[in-house]
Amino acid sequence: MSSLIPERPIVISPSLANTIGLEESVLLHVLNDICSLTNGDSRQGYLWFSISKADLERNMPFWDVGELQRISKSLKDKGVILIESPPLQQGERLSFAMNETVNSTEALERASSTTRTKEQAVGQRSSGANLLAKNWHPPDDLLQLLELNHNISRDFALQQREDFLIYWQDRQQVSHSWPSKFRQHVLKQWRFHQSRVAEVETRQVQSNALNSSWHPSQDALDILHRADVNPDFITDAIPEFVLYWRERGEAHSTWNSKFIAHIRRQWAIYTKTMELDYEPREIAANWQPSEDVYDILRLANIDIAFARGLVAEFVLFWRDTQQIQRSWNTKFLQHAKYQWATRHQMGQHYAGQQVTDRSAQSERKTTFEHLTDRSWAQNLVEGS
Helix, strand or coil: CCCCCCCCCCCCCHHHHHHHCHHHHHHHHHHHHHHCCCCCEEECCEEEEEEEHHHHHHHCCCCCHHHHHHHHHHHHHCCCEEECCCCCCCCCEEEEEECCCCCHHHHHHHCCCCCCCHHHHHHCCCCCCEECCCCCCCCHHHHHHHHHHHCCCHHHHHHCHHHHHHHHHHHCCEECCHHHHHHHHHHHHHHHHHHHHHHHHHHHHHHCECCCCCCCCHHHHHHHHHCCCCHHHHHHHHHHHHHHHHHHCCECCCHHHHHHHHHHHHHHHHHHHHHCCCCCECCCCCCCCCHHHHHHHHHCCCCHHHHHCCHHHHHHHHHHHCCCECCHHHHHHHHHHHHHHHHCCCHHHHHHHHCCCCCCCCHHHHHHHHHHCCCHHHHHHHHC
């Protein structure tokens, strides 16, 4: 032994530590070593041992009483040991038994030999290596440990039995511990199963993301048409809807339902605005959009400060043309939507819905065409 190790080390089983936890494995090995030096009391089919709190602290000085109580309770909760004594903070001794039944003969033998650990009981069926039997079945205690420590259901573990039998029987290999091999097989299949579930969920999210070419389904359009929503109004709202949700980066499976609700809200406010603004007239020098216009723009997720900055140029242009309109609010709403779409690099898509000819025109005439070529709001008012 190296001089760096002043006392006999605690030897633990790696597979047991992986199964029930490192701390639990350390405590279980220490309890097993202590029990091998004492005679147990056989009661109700179990071999019971009693160890003083002082002995526990002396053998495991790296843990205090609180930690010893926590780890021993963990072993009890996992079904590895039984405890009949009060918590260590309240009592002076730990009275426990390994959770494996014994008869009176076995109790006498075990009192004078090393008690087998939980992992050995699970993983060791015989002293020699042997072939996998055709009717082999995983032991119940292994299935319990898989469920306790890895949250693997009993049904999932048993579903792996057939493939496990076929694989190892075809190879005609022998093993000292088929339960341990089965445990490794189940863990591998469980990780593979979880990765597949994660991939499916990722693909589902990606497929539900909104792309730049999204368009409402015909069923959604039919619902809005039956609600007497102007088709041009619906068409003009699509770029704004797509832009808003793409910037948010969210994924949904109900885009058509969201679009219907969005259009219905905008249409209700829009029609209310038109009812209050219907008399044909020239635009006043001090004209300002109504608050209802800004409410509509807010619903379209258009920056209000940006819209207010368009008012002066809008008034100047239309005062120069000396035209009359039934709804300057509607004209401004159309103008603000177009300018917002253009600003966010959607001008080509949006302009394709607003004008049919943009060739060889001056900047001033182009603006005029944007505002007059297809005045869906004006047509709607005239048709009412």
